[in-house]
Amino acid sequence: MEITTDPPGKRGKLTLAIDVGGTRLKAGLLDQKGEMVAGPNRVDTPPHPTPQIVVDALIGLAAPFGHFDRISVGFPGVVRAGQVLTAPNLGTPEWRHFPLAASLIDKLGKPVRMLNDAEVQGLGVIAGKGLECVITLGTGMGFALFQDGRPAPHLELSQHPIHKGKTYDQFIGVAAFKKVGRARWNRRLQRVLANITTLVGFDTLYIGGGNARQVDISLPSNVRLVSNEAGITGGVRLWDRALDPVFAVGG
Numbered sequence: 001m002e003i004t005t006d007p008p009g010k011r012g013k014l015t016l017a018i019d020v021g022g023t024r025l026k027a028g029l030l031d032q033k034g035e036m037v038a039g040p041n042r043v044d045t046p047p048h049p050t051p052q053i054v055v056d057a058l059i060g061l062a063a064p065f066g067h068f069d070r071i072s073v074g075f076p077g078v079v080r081a082g083q084v085l086t087a088p089n090l091g092t093p094e095w096r097h098f099p100l101a102a103s104l105i106d107k108l109g110k111p112v113r114m115l116n117d118a119e120v121q122g123l124g125v126i127a128g129k130g131l132e133c134v135i136t137l138g139t140g141m142g143f144a145l146f147q148d149g150r151p152a153p154h155l156e157l158s159q160h161p162i163h164k165g166k167t168y169d170q171f172i173g174v175a176a177f178k179k180v181g182r183a184r185w186n187r188r189l190q191r192v193l194a195n196i197t198t199l200v201g202f203d204t205l206y207i208g209g210g211n212a213r214q215v216d217i218s219l220p221s222n223v224r225l226v227s228n229e230a231g232i233t234g235g236v237r238l239w240d241r242a243l244d245p246v247f248a249v250g251g
Contacts, residue, residue, distance in 0.1 A: 017235025124234025
């Protein structure tokens with residue numbers, strides 16, 4: 001995918017890219033090409049991550065960067081039109097319908113675009129051709145689909161049961177990794193990948209997230225491990241003109 005934003009200066013517009021996670025909150029400053037020019041700054045996700053506590057932490061992460069022109073946010077749940085609909089790993093009841101984009105606009109005075117965190121990570125790694133799938137292995141399992149570089153309608157596959165009533169989040173999330181150990185967790189991952197392969201029929205699958213480094217199984221040629229940093233660096237792609245229709249109704 002080619003980025004086609006307007007460069008007003010040497011490095012073009014600077015994007016504050018935020019990655020909200022169930023374990024950590026991260027932020028970096030990106031130039032026009034998506035290269036990180038400052039950061040990433042990280043803090044642990046607060047133990048009781050209510051919306052206001054998380055917003056305050058994000059403001060703290062942004063403060064050292066000084067000037068930026070716009071903000072991109074990857075959020076672990078269903079988001080629509082700048083609002084959070086679900087937040088499985090942060091506490092959905094408190095987050096439901098929280099206007100996170102508007103809150104950041106109010107606090108930081110810059111335009112905001114927000115997508116599911118797996119979609120943001122995907123925008124940082126996909127080739128933009130064919131049917132591409134992204135999963136992220138972290139606190140839970142993120143999932144995103146792209147057709148020729150455009151995000152498909154979001155599916156919360158992580159909340160779907162896979163085995164004995166366990167959801168994908170519960171089956172291969174970080175709590176499962178700690179409980180069953182690396183070898184068994186990798187066997188579970190093999191089962192997950194087989195299911196996703198059958199379900200999606202993707203051309204390419206990308207595996208990211210903090211626990212991607214724990215993957216220790218043979219992967220097909222069309223399945224690739226990618227850097228967890230893409231959860232931040234993909235943020236500049238939210239401002240690609242080709243994605244304007246995705247945010248046409250206040251996204």
